[in-house]
Amino acid sequence: MSTTSSPTRRSLLKTAAASSLILPTGAIFSPAIAQRRDRIILGTTQEPVQFNPLLYVNAGAENIPEACLFDALWDVNEKGEFIANLAARIPTRENGDISADGKTWRINLKRDVKWSDGQPFTARDVEFTYQTIVNPKVAVRSRSGFDLIESFKRVDDHTVEIALSRPFVPFMWAWQNMHIVPHHLLSKEENINTSGFNAQPVGTGPYLLKSRTAGSHMVYEANPNYHRGAAKIKQFIHKFVPDQLVAYGQARTGEIDYLGVSGVPFDRWGEAAKLPDRTFFPLAQPWVQFVYFNCGKPQFKDPKVRRALYIALEMQKTIDDVFFGAYKRTLSYLHTSHWAYNHDLKDTGPNPQLAAKMLDEAGWKVGADGVREKDGVKMKFSMSTTAGFPARQATQAIFQQNWKAIGVEMEIKNMPASVVWGEYTTKSQFDTLLVSWEPTVGMDPDYTARAHSKMIPVKTGSGSNYTQYENAEVDRLLEDGVKQTDQAERKKTYARIQEILLEEVPFGPQGGVFQGQIAHKSLQGIKPNQYVVDAAWNVHEWSWG
Amino acid sequence: MSGDVLSYAFWRIIHSIPLVIGVSIIGFGIMHLAPGGPLAVYTLNPTITVTDIERIKVALGLDQPIHVQYLTWAKAMLTGTWGFTFFGGRPVLEVIVERLPATMVLMGTSMALAMLIGTAIGMLGAIRRHSIFDYLATTGAMLALSFPTFWFGLMAIWIFAIQLGWLPSGGMYELGEEGNPWDLLRHLVLPTMVLTLVLVATWSRYARSSFLDVIQQDYIRTARSKGLSTRAVLFGHAFRNAVIPLVALFGVQLPTLFSGALVAETIFSWPGMGRLFVDALNMKEYPILMGMIMFTALFVVVGNLIADIAIALIDPRVKLG
Numbered sequence: 001m002s003t004t005s006s007p008t009r010r011s012l013l014k015t016a017a018a019s020s021l022i023l024p025t026g027a028i029f030s031p032a033i034a035q036r037r038d039r040i041i042l043g044t045t046q047e048p049v050q051f052n053p054l055l056y057v058n059a060g061a062e063n064i065p066e067a068c069l070f071d072a073l074w075d076v077n078e079k080g081e082f083i084a085n086l087a088a089r090i091p092t093r094e095n096g097d098i099s100a101d102g103k104t105w106r107i108n109l110k111r112d113v114k115w116s117d118g119q120p121f122t123a124r125d126v127e128f129t130y131q132t133i134v135n136p137k138v139a140v141r142s143r144s145g146f147d148l149i150e151s152f153k154r155v156d157d158h159t160v161e162i163a164l165s166r167p168f169v170p171f172m173w174a175w176q177n178m179h180i181v182p183h184h185l186l187s188k189e190e191n192i193n194t195s196g197f198n199a200q201p202v203g204t205g206p207y208l209l210k211s212r213t214a215g216s217h218m219v220y221e222a223n224p225n226y227h228r229g230a231a232k233i234k235q236f237i238h239k240f241v242p243d244q245l246v247a248y249g250q251a252r253t254g255e256i257d258y259l260g261v262s263g264v265p266f267d268r269w270g271e272a273a274k275l276p277d278r279t280f281f282p283l284a285q286p287w288v289q290f291v292y293f294n295c296g297k298p299q300f301k302d303p304k305v306r307r308a309l310y311i312a313l314e315m316q317k318t319i320d321d322v323f324f325g326a327y328k329r330t331l332s333y334l335h336t337s338h339w340a341y342n343h344d345l346k347d348t349g350p351n352p353q354l355a356a357k358m359l360d361e362a363g364w365k366v367g368a369d370g371v372r373e374k375d376g377v378k379m380k381f382s383m384s385t386t387a388g389f390p391a392r393q394a395t396q397a398i399f400q401q402n403w404k405a406i407g408v409e410m411e412i413k414n415m416p417a418s419v420v421w422g423e424y425t426t427k428s429q430f431d432t433l434l435v436s437w438e439p440t441v442g443m444d445p446d447y448t449a450r451a452h453s454k455m456i457p458v459k460t461g462s463g464s465n466y467t468q469y470e471n472a473e474v475d476r477l478l479e480d481g482v483k484q485t486d487q488a489e490r491k492k493t494y495a496r497i498q499e500i501l502l503e504e505v506p507f508g509p510q511g512g513v514f515q516g517q518i519a520h521k522s523l524q525g526i527k528p529n530q531y532v533v534d535a536a537w538n539v540h541e542w543s544w545g
Numbered sequence: 546m547s548g549d550v551l552s553y554a555f556w557r558i559i560h561s562i563p564l565v566i567g568v569s570i571i572g573f574g575i576m577h578l579a580p581g582g583p584l585a586v587y588t589l590n591p592t593i594t595v596t597d598i599e600r601i602k603v604a605l606g607l608d609q610p611i612h613v614q615y616l617t618w619a620k621a622m623l624t625g626t627w628g629f630t631f632f633g634g635r636p637v638l639e640v641i642v643e644r645l646p647a648t649m650v651l652m653g654t655s656m657a658l659a660m661l662i663g664t665a666i667g668m669l670g671a672i673r674r675h676s677i678f679d680y681l682a683t684t685g686a687m688l689a690l691s692f693p694t695f696w697f698g699l700m701a702i703w704i705f706a707i708q709l710g711w712l713p714s715g716g717m718y719e720l721g722e723e724g725n726p727w728d729l730l731r732h733l734v735l736p737t738m739v740l741t742l743v744l745v746a747t748w749s750r751y752a753r754s755s756f757l758d759v760i761q762q763d764y765i766r767t768a769r770s771k772g773l774s775t776r777a778v779l780f781g782h783a784f785r786n787a788v789i790p791l792v793a794l795f796g797v798q799l800p801t802l803f804s805g806a807l808v809a810e811t812i813f814s815w816p817g818m819g820r821l822f823v824d825a826l827n828m829k830e831y832p833i834l835m836g837m838i839m840f841t842a843l844f845v846v847v848g849n850l851i852a853d854i855a856i857a858l859i860d861p862r863v864k865l866g
Contacts, residue, residue, distance in 0.1 A: 142593045
């Protein structure tokens, strides 16, 4: 058959070879990327889409443009202390800026600050920021703390006076979390939600946004007139690498100088710590991972039952086996390293025998099918979290076994994030959740929104007490805590709150979340700060050593 | 002929308007009927109370009845901005258009290579049916189709970027090299290789079966019996007929040129439409998702139209209209 004649085959093979991309080896070899000392490349897996510091949603990635471009009145440092930024000093009772009753706050502003377009920064900007935050037409992400403001007065160009409806010590955090936006540009906007400013922002921060390549990176140049001194590194590049493993690979090859926010995958921590020319450090994130019990469901009404279910769980084992020991066991909603953590709390689990005994005592007896029941209600429930998160699924599987051993049946019911954290959570439709959450007002130990009985959204329409937990003593302590200015006194109040919460377990803490950060060894000035989610919080101090 | 083609194209486009409107209604409906929504992302932020979320719902217009939301969206779609994104407040059209070039470069290169290589492999497999090459090609295609793209992607990165250090592991340009064609080429190699591998597998299978069909026809036997050379038989008689189904396949695949590759773009940090879609889906960013659905729908219509016209040009038996 002539169809098999060799010229045809050869010509076809030639066509195939010519059209395929056979790797030209030497020609495209690129030497290891040389470290450039005039720029820093920070990588995150997510891409910021909103650069207006009042409107962004995605903490972590969107904190980066915020830290580069804008300033808050004050920041919080790695020790948890407030340090003045746009404010001339931190308001306290001692310096007279906070009134004796704690309700009037006077904030003095720096005088030498300019917006990057050259306009002066004044009290009008702070007032406008406040007005925008409380403007119902603007999709501001949070009003937490600002809803307590009764009146806002511009005393002069560099002083504002704020009257609160009640004393609220965590008010400091409200301003730390909200960066100041320019009045002279945004006040002219008809609709701030869709303003061009959100993509082309003008701020007072250490860097100026030079260019943005969608899906790839953003380039910033140091602001030469920055009021805290120009940043030492001339160019700051924020690069987006969506896959965590690939991002880690780029941190190894030098394509990224600092991998923040999402960090090194847990199973690579050992390897990352040994890399030459790289600094690896586990950084405490504000979140604590919990098992949330819906106290509104018949199975979880009794605190003793919740406690029994909690102590049956192998919390440390899940941390070791699933999270490679990267999380740190905590018994409260705070990390053990937080100043307000109660170190007298005792871990009594895992103790399945005691758990079984407590359930028996509470009237939940093992039925014919091996599952406990009481008054016709079976001890059967579901546990939900974001689907497609293997570490959490593995944790759930261990919990499922732990509970099965004491006659409790748990079904894993994971859903996409947009489903599980929607009304399923906010309207308390869940049975139990596996979730990581940070404190509610910055890193202040205040936990009113999550634990006060007036904060149950399905009952009161406000707050985020999704477990529907109610305890009169906790309510009273939470109310006291936000009024106390003496830290030692506050510590006692929150210690007692943590003690009660551990006893009654509306949410069972598992571990404080850590992320593995990796940076080039010569990069100086990075201060790991567990009080912020913002990897670039002190970017103006970074330098190449 | 050209007048016929234009009038045919015009009427086809007019007829597809109800189809596109139907797609938009179904797309919008399904998106809003699916559980969860864009506001869930706010729940994860503990400083945001339920009251805040309700307020944001009103600010974004999500409290309106669904038909009102649809009409608002349709109006924006027809008047140019295609609506504004929820989380950046930017015009959707702008967000989509800035991602298009990256996707078109990657998908265009990959599809062109896949068509060439796939057709060549398929053709050779057909004329040398049951040969070692044919078996290898079949097995290779099955393997390429069976392994997930992300695995190929990670392997390619591990070997060529991390172990050998020959090629960049991701992105479209080295920082500061934007617009440099040589740099773009270096960055294109790995993602194109991975995408082409998968696309070649599909194309070669179609090409093989199409060529097999054709070379078994009587007119091929007649051509051979006339004493024509294999080359003349293959390219003069068989090729034109065998590519007709492939042109139809091209028409169907054309929209992916614009919709992008979801997995490959994520693995290789390629700043294209596929990643935009994944990000928008995670955030339930309805305006972007709707914009992309409409974009794809338009290209399905256009792709099929081009394929039909191309087939009519290749095959004189087919008449337009």
